[in-house]
Amino acid sequence: MAGEKQQQQQPEAELVLLDFWVSPFGQRCRIALAEKGLAYEYSEQELLGAKSDLLLRSNPVHKKVPVLLHGGRPVCESLVILAYLDEAFPDSYALLPSDPYARARARFWAAYTDKVYEAGTRLWKLKGDARAQARDEIVRVLGNLDAELGDKKFFGGDVFGLVDVALVPFVPWLPSYERYGELSVEETAPRLPAWARRCAERESVAKTLYPPEKVDEFITLLKKVYGIE
Template sequence: MVNDEVVLLDTYVSMFGMRVRIALAEKGIPFEYREENLRNKSPLLLEMNPVYKKIPVLIHNGKPICESLIIVQYIDVVWKDRPLLPSDPYQRAQARFWADYVDKIFFAGRKLWTTKGEEKESGKKELIEYLQVLEGELGNKPYFGGEIFGFVDVAFVPYYCWFYAYETCGNFSIEQYCPKLIAWGKRCMERESVSNSLADPHKIYEFVQLMKKRSKQDPITELEHRKKVVSDHFNGQVCTIAMLLVVSLWPLFTLPLWEVSPSLFHAVLSSAQFDLLRRDDIASADHEPGLIISTYDALLFRLSSLVAAKAMN
């Protein structure tokens, strides 16, 4: 397609955006890169992705495609040279399964700088377990697709440049647990499409430290930012901190006073704080799955938490 116009809305440290950059590079597709400020998203991003308001967004001849794995598959279908997905239907389904599994790393890994103590150790344990499962799938193959660098490699290798941040924040060595994955990552880095697309691991670590520092030193600004983020995901409704707290603390108002044990009270308050922080984390990282997108959904989530809490008391 000679006259294609391809624009990528992205941010440098995003592992999701890196997937798209690698796929475009593998196919030899020229594109215009536009860096997005996730704390002040451009009108173009909000127009092109009005539902999630997230990067990456690929704009192909004026038409937006959103969600990184969907974008990579779109690229593979439109530009057929150097296919990333296998032609066999079963192998294609397996590749999609493992590409989806890869994102479990995101949720476990981020606990290494957003939590402390036992929760942080739990996150580290989860991360190692997910990586070991992926290493088992890789086996002795050079790439997840066998001899050919393919879809699962594109989905997973952006996390390789985040390993330094995971290891530094978690004080452990991934190579100690998953030596084959490290060898695979180094092998992938020999490809220009990968080495030219991945972010500098030290820049990623600086980004992580900046997020931690910003949340500690500028709580008022962060609070306003959280309100804006939640408002965006409530379809533009005015969303106040009071609304968030009502949703989060609602279980305490539905119980007789004598049923509100100290442990339940502490759990709900902690959960309320978690709700506020989680929405900010969603915006900062712009990750793809796991959004609570309406007050109704949040209320149902809190009700289920109440049932579980009562069962434990």
């Protein structure tokens, strides 16, 4: 599996990201940190086995990644972390626009992107009517995102921002969703593929995301772990 485990110890760096190599939610944080030019220590976590004491102490409620430690203080949940980075480091690259209404729209659509992963997960976990319902949902969600993108370069216009950072880590998962759901992203959301290519030209994205083949291997591993045929 990609990503080497690091020893779990109390970190000393100002910023430490507790993460898992293929987590799209952790990848959001890695992309944001790269865009902002913020140095941080990466701490690979075990999610399919015993979780580290550091992770359990840092996120006792959900016990999951990502967690950002800033001066030893934990910030949990990817979208909360992205907003925190904007507020804690205001002189770095801004993920959110300055206009209050535009900020509100960005927050809305960033949260909406989670539905891609939620519906996609049900595609490979479930069968029959439940899978069909998940297929209908992801088609609807992708269609709504495509409509919101419209003819813009990025979701916020010409600037790569919060919604792009939130959505782009799901792109390598889409080929697997297409196969399990027997759907076509290009037909469902015809403007998203070109948007994804534009995002991939950014160094922050290119260095963070894994190829769809690696993601598909991980989904196959998850199916074995959960006993799904």
